[in-house]
Amino acid sequence: MRNGPNPLPGQDKGHWFTGPGMLHGIRLGNGRAQWYRNRWIRTRELEGHPFIRPDFSVDLTSTPANTHVIRHAGTVLALCEAGLPYWVSPSLETVGPYDFGGRLTTAMTAHPKEDPVTGELHVFGAGFAPPYLTYHRVTAEGLLLDSRPIDVPGPTMMHDFAITEHHVVWMDLPVVFDPAPAGRGGMPYRWDEEYGARLGVMSRAPGSTGVRWYDIDPCYVFHVGNAYEDQQGRIVLDAVRYDDAGFRRTWTDIGGTAGPAAQAAPAGLAGALEPGRIEALAVLHRWILDPATGRVTESPLDDRAAEFPTHNENFTGRPNRYLYTASGEGIAKHDLTRPSRRVYETPGSRYTGEAVFVPAAGATAEDEGRLLSLVSDDGGGAGELLVLDAADLSVQAVVELPHPVPAGFHGSRLPEPAQGA
Numbered sequence: 278m279r280n281g282p283n284p285l286p287g288q289d290k291g292h293w294f295t296g297p298g299m300l301h302g303i304r305l306g307n308g309r310a311q312w313y314r315n316r317w318i319r320t321r322e323l324e325g326h327p328f329i330r331p332d333f334s335v336d337l338t339s340t341p342a343n344t345h346v347i348r349h350a351g352t353v354l355a356l357c358e359a360g361l362p363y364w365v366s367p368s369l370e371t372v373g374p375y376d377f378g379g380r381l382t383t384a385m386t387a388h389p390k391e392d393p394v395t396g397e398l399h400v401f402g403a404g405f406a407p408p409y410l411t412y413h414r415v416t417a418e419g420l421l422l423d424s425r426p427i428d429v430p431g432p433t434m435m436h437d438f439a440i441t442e443h444h445v446v447w448m449d450l451p452v453v454f455d456p457a458p459a460g461r462g463g464m465p466y467r468w469d470e471e472y473g474a475r476l477g478v479m480s481r482a483p484g485s486t487g488v489r490w491y492d493i494d495p496c497y498v499f500h501v502g503n504a505y506e507d508q509q510g511r512i513v514l515d516a517v518r519y520d521d522a523g524f525r526r527t528w529t530d531i532g533g534t535a536g537p538a539a540q541a542a543p544a545g546l547a548g549a550l551e552p553g554r555i556e557a558l559a560v561l562h563r564w565i566l567d568p569a570t571g572r573v574t575e576s577p578l579d580d581r582a583a584e585f586p587t588h589n590e591n592f593t594g595r596p597n598r599y600l601y602t603a604s605g606e607g608i609a610k611h612d613l614t615r616p617s618r619r620v621y622e623t624p625g626s627r628y629t630g631e632a633v634f635v636p637a638a639g640a641t642a643e644d645e646g647r648l649l650s651l652v653s654d655d656g657g658g659a660g661e662l663l664v665l666d667a668a669d670l671s672v673q674a675v676v677e678l679p680h681p682v683p684a685g686f687h688g689s690r691l692p693e694p695a696q697g698a
């Protein structure tokens with residue numbers, strides 16, 4: 278199941294991040310694609326209630342719910358960082374807003390992190406008004422157990438974060454809230470280098486709110502690959518890093534207002550990263566935070582365009598060897614121990630979306646599994662579900678869809694529970 282923005286017929290596309298959410302679902306079983314369907318998520322925003330009011334207060338139930346879709350504790354949730362999740366059925370029908378029994382009173386990130394060992398879901402909410410950042414922890418059974426405000430100096434576009442076995446890693450970066458662009462039809466954010474850039478490390482211990490901050494070179498991160506603690510006790514964070522020019526160019530391409538004029542990128546965020554176009558401006562990057570010295574080191578992991586990093590989520594918060602990314606070039610597999618990369622290239626006007634990793638049954642190797650990616654076509658051709666071997670990126674299957682599929686954001690494989698479970 279994959280989520281993404283999809284304007285209603287005749288509706289101005291506007292900024293790519295703001296269209297109403299549409300789910301695309303493909304049921305696979307017994308070696309066949311059994312059905313494909315797509316559904317708009319029936320949010321209050323879809324019914325005409327704006328999620329950002331003129332005074333920039335937020336109706337948490339009016340989110341477009343257009344960014345991600347996950348399942349936790351048996352509940353499928355469509356996510357967007359502007360408000361509450363929306364509960365949807367496995368057949369893509371909307372149930373309604375979901376606030377964990379009234380316990381969630383802030384927005385919820387589209388990028389929660391589930392610990393593969395404890396089953397806990399780690400969540401944050403970012404807001405335009407204090408508290409600007411709130412951390413939430415959800416048990417494996419789906420109970421929102423606690424909520425803690427985290428002190429940051431102002432409202433920023435904090436889109437993602439990371440966890441390790443013992444820590445939460447925050448990214449307080451210089452894309453700040455500004456109502457002026459919204460008044461011109463854009464998103465209410467702008468690059469502000471004076472805000473500074475820093476990474477924060479917070480203990481996962483119950484009740485912890487203290488954060489140790491590490492100043493880094495100015496940058497922006499939409500998406501984290503993974504983070505973990507190494508044998509020296511240092512925090513290693515791998516993510517896609519944009520410098521000032523890269524962020525401004527990409528923000529313009531997808532409908533923002535910052536940066537020089539540029540031709541719109543119909544393929545969205547990953548499609549904007551065409552080979553040779555801004556390839557040095559959005560790349561896989563590594564930060565190593567050393568609590569013993571208080572120092573941070575950073576370096577690029579690759580020099581080619583990258584977005585939508587994914588990994589085998591059995592390794593979330595633990596040392597991992599491989600990441601997978603998407604761009605206008607195709608899907609790349611990155612070996613972080615060398616480093617090196619292998620690429621599956623998409624032909625002509627076709628481009629891949631995020632590659633979702635599916636572990637093989639009984640797998641013993643980290644890359645033993647499959648990658649699922651929805652393929653779109655700038656030429657108007659029908660979409661496909663592409664199935665690759667995660668080890669060598671060879672094509673294992675292609676599901677031909679009945680019509681074009683627009684560029685989207687994030688998705689998940691949602692295996693059915695075993696009979697009798």
